[in-house]
Each structure stands twice: as structure tokens, then as C-alpha cells.
Amino acid sequence: MVSQDTIVNKLRELARNLWWTWQPHVIELFRELDPVLWRETDHNPVVFLDRIPPEQLVRRASEMALISRIDYAFRRLNEYLENKDSWGTIHASILRARPVAYFSMEFGLHESLPIYSGGLGVLAGDHLKSASDLGLPLVAVGILYAEGYFRQSLDADGWQHEHYPFNDPAQLPIEEAKTPDGHPVRVAVDTRSGTLHAKVWRVEVGRTTLLLLDSNVPENSESDRALTGRLYGGDARIRIRQELLLGVGGVRALYASGIDPSVIHLNEGHSAFAGLELIRMVMDAEGRPFGEAVRDVAGMTVFTTHTPVAAGHDRFGADLVEENLGKLREQLHLSFDDFMGLGRVHPGDHNEPFCMTVLALKLSRHANGVSALHGKVSRRMWHPLYPNRTEEEVPIGHITNGVHTLSWLAPQMKAIYDRHFGQNWAGRMRHPEVWAKASEIDDGEFWETHQVLKARLLEFVRQRLQRQALRRGADDREVSSFESMFDLDTLTIGFARRFATYKRATLVLKDAQRLARIVNASDRPVQLIFAGKAHPEDRYGKEFIQQIVKISNSEEFRGRLAFIEDYDMNVARFLVQGVDVWLNNPRRPQEASGTSGQKVAMNGGLNCSILDGWWAEGYDGRNGFAIGSGRTHSVPGIQDERDYADLMDTLASQVIPLYYDRDSDGLPRKWIARVKDCIRTLGWRFNSDRQVMDYAQFAYLPACGGQPCVMPHHC
């Protein structure tokens, strides 16, 4: 007889390491223990296990014959944690004693840990997971938001409302971080308006640890207690204080935890104050002057910029900087003007605010954008900082983003890869030979699996639409009308992302009559599924959502176009795994990389995208669809007109005909051939294992050895 404690403890340990989030066999375990509760708890195993009494858990596990699978999962977790035979052991052993410290304002690891808003966070989460898989020594630093980013609901008018459920630490997979001698880690940062205190939590992400700062402690004033309440929710003062806590508090949290990093990676400029704290430490410990300390710290600092739009970079006025950084400035022995100069393109320009990206660029010797095109845009944008160089010589290279394959790949599609790609293909996923085998997959086998995933998506859409209608007070007839909507054999296009206006969610709706004719074409119909959140302050983004919802309720579009509320990683998984086509039509070159299309590509969907971000380098003419040829125009309205014309043309002349071109077995052979090209050419490149290895090779290893930057494009 198995002991009750053993089973329950094994499940709890599995729940406490986010490794389970990319192990389909563990996810299945939780689900099978209680499918309804699993969904009700938003796939949060900590809450889930809390809600089932231990006896019931054990009874259920034996009834369902899950005991040996729990043992197996537990054994696999421990093997994974103890595996010494990793890429990192061979290629990055120098980082073992002194790891990389990776700073980010948000981390998207799973929907049950809601401390992310979108692409930046998901990228950071995927980076940690790949660092873990590769055995690359890396410790991450972020913030535990008491409420996180908001949950979205729409009213009957299609207007977005925001909700902020409390993230109860007791219900999250986190523990108190401890100092080497076992005390809780606490950090304090002095400012002119009082000392800011924080406690520190730790999250295990496979072999990687994430430290999260939390200002909700009794020592703080009421307003500082609320500081880490919301992600991107506050005014400039809250923002600079959050960034002070992340950067300066983050460095202190690392050292208090006994971690002495050899490389600092700033994922976006939010955390750039970290560099100042390190400079202070070098000056204190070694008595070096500021200029020399800057050189040392910059040599070990890697900075990744994500924002191709000038207005999108954090900037703070002099008063806020002095209030919050004044104490640190004194310790650095800098005058107010010299300090402000660190955040200015023109240090002497007293009207110029303090820009976090400028600070990050000045405090790092290894800087990169997140796609080849974005690297180029960034070199142009920051050229004024380097007046003695040509634009080409601006020291910003690029490393293109990727996604964590096992987190985003549908288990059913993974099963196909398991059969065709060879033993342990996931451990070799950055090699083109592995993915070349995609051409051997049987068309029928592939299509059947794709249809299964698409059916899952459509069922999810119907259920969500019913739930949304119920909440808005719709009558039974309306609610049940959704049961028969959306059709498996209709070309299905997905569009889901943050509703930042540059992403132009409503572009395809520009001429509703024209779109109505397309979606209702009797022989070749089309259906569209939208999802996404607008920033609470972004009226235009909210109007875009409203416009989509209004159209979806009109007679011509009912059952052909839907908006799914509350986009998160769970909704994203359903969409990227089930759609036929992923639509992406940002205003080039404003999409620094974009990553959701990469998730679609590995799952057997095709991208239909503007040649921006990653797609500008991923598209080869045969592995998806391009909208236009990458032209831009200085007048946004003209660019939008042209892109709209190109979008409609691509849909009508390429996407729709190819999808409906069937052979006598009913298979779209040419479409499937294109999907296989997509998997073959994109799978090995746009995954986060390749991304982390690039960071290791081009940035981390040079930085920890004090070597010059070797970032692609040059530094």
C-alpha cells in the first residue's frame, strides 16, 4: 500500500516547480485527478491540490491508476534537476560559480502566475525555461505583483473593463527566499522620500530560480506597500519606484541570497538602475573612481532593447529622478547634472528627461535588438548617442527572439514529431537536420492531427462565447445559439495580441462589406477569431476591441467572427495550436520581433504577416504568406491603405485558394506542403533554445570574460 503522505508530497513537489508547465504528461496527471476542478482553478496546481482533501486525492489517484504515473513524473523531475550532462555543462561551465542574472519587469511562465502582460514577459519566461533545459546557470529577478496585469471583461457595448484579482502568495508556486544562513531575504533602498523595503520570493523554473520582489511589508508606508500592486498600472512616480526596486533592490536581493553574478542581463531598460548599484558596489569595495567602475560594470552587462518607437521608452523628469535616486547619486559622488546626464542623449540639455534606455546603453557593452530589422531600427534610433560613428557602427546588434517549444507545442503535434524526428529530438532542436524530417510526415497523419487541434479550439471558442454571453445576461436562446457556430472545415484565421494601436487589429475590418462577402462566400468561407487586451489607459485600443465586437454581433458576421475575452497564455495556447492561419499586420517596423507567430509555425499553422520583426527574416517565399513587400511610408495613413490592399490581395489570391484546393481524398496537399516547409525552415531557428545559446555565445560568455562584444551585426 502506498502511503498517503508520499503521494501527496510528490504531487506537491511537482506543483512547486514550474517544470510541470512544459511536461504534457504531468499536466495530464493533474487534469485526470479532477478535470472540472483543474479548469476552475485556472490550471493552478497549488490551489488545485489545496482544494482536494489528501484522502480523496489518494483514492482518486488509485482509482484512476495514476500512482505509477505520479512516481514516474516525480522521478523524471529529479533526474532533470540532477542532470549534469547538459549543453551548459559543456559550453558554459564558467558560469557555474557565478551565474547570469537576468532582470525583467515581467515574466510570463504560466497563466497561473499572472505577473506578465504580453510578449516581453512571455519572452522572459521562455528564456528561463530554455536556460533550464540547456543547463545554463542563470538566476532571474522580477517583481511579484499583488494584482498583476488586469483580467479583461467586455460589457454589452463591447467596452473593456478591467478587474484585478488578488494574487495570494499562499496560492502561488512561490516560497520565501532565504539567505545562505537561512534567514528571509529582505532588501531596503534609500530614497529622499523614505526607505523602500521589500521581501523576496523564489520560484523554481526547472533548474532556474526566479527571485521576485514584493513591497507589501509592514515597514513600508501605505503607498509603498501598494507599489508592487499592479504591472504597468501606475503613474510615473510609481513606475520609477518600481524600477528602482527591480534594479537596485534586485541586485541586493541577489547578493543577500548568496548569488554573485558574473553577467547582468537587462531585459528591456526598466531594470537599468541595477547597473548603478553594481557601480556603487565596485566603488565601495575597491575604492575605484566612478569612470573606472562604469567600465567594469558595462563590460559585464548585456542589454536587450525591445522598443522600436521613440515614445515607447521610459523617461522620467528631473524631480522624480532626484527624489528616488538622489541618495544613490550621492554615494556615487556625482553632481545632479552629471547624474541626469547618464540618462540623456545630450548630457548638457537640461530639458531632456532621464531615459532608461539611454542609461542602459551607457552602462552596457553588449546591446541588442530582438530581430535583424529591429537591430537596424535601433541603430538608427540611437545614432545620436554615438556622434563619432556612422549609423552602421552604432554598437547595437541583434539576437532574434524564439519561443519555448515544449511550452507551446500541442502534445498531439509533439507525438508526431516524436515519431519522425528521432530520439530526444527536443534536446537537439536547434539543429536544422532534426526539423528537416518534417518533409517525411504523412499528409493524412498531419492533417488529421491538425483537425483535432482545430476542433479543440473551436469547442473552446463556443464555450467561451457562451460564458461571455451568460455573463452579459443573454437569454437561453442566444446562449445556446453558440453551440452550433464555427465550422471545422472552414478556413480559420486567428489574431490575438495586445491591442496596441500599431498592431492594427482592425485593419482587416476596414471595409466591413467586403469582408462580409469573403467570410460568407458559399464555396470558400472564412472565419476569424480575435482576442487581446488594450492597456487600461489606451482609449484607441479599447475602441478597436469595441469595433470588432460590434461587427461580430452583426447579422452578416454571426458565427463567422468572434472576440474571446481575457487573452492570456491559456487562450494563446488554444489559438496558436488550432488555427489554420495566424494574421499579423503591424505597422512596419514597429513590431520589434513578435513571437506568437512562431508558436503557430511549430504547431502546423501558417503565418500571414507583414514583413516585420521575425517574419522579415523567417519568410522565404514558400513557408507561409507575406503581406506586401516590406515597404513603409512616412505618412501612416498611406501605409495603412497600401497594407490593407496587400492584405486583402494575399487573402484572396493566395491564402483562400490554397486552403480550398483539395485532392480526391479531401486533403489540401499544397497547403500541407507549405506547412511542412514552415516547420522545416522555422522550427530550428525560432525557438528559445537557439535564442539562449546565441545569448550565451555572443553576449554572456564574452561579458563574463570581459571580452569585447561579438553580437551578430557587430558591436
Ligand SMILES: *Cc1c(COP(=O)(O)O)cnc(C)c1O
Ligand atoms: C506569445 C504571447 C504574446 C506575444 O505575442 P506577439 O506576437 O509578440 O504579439 C503576448 N501575449 C501572450 C499571452 C502570448 O502568449
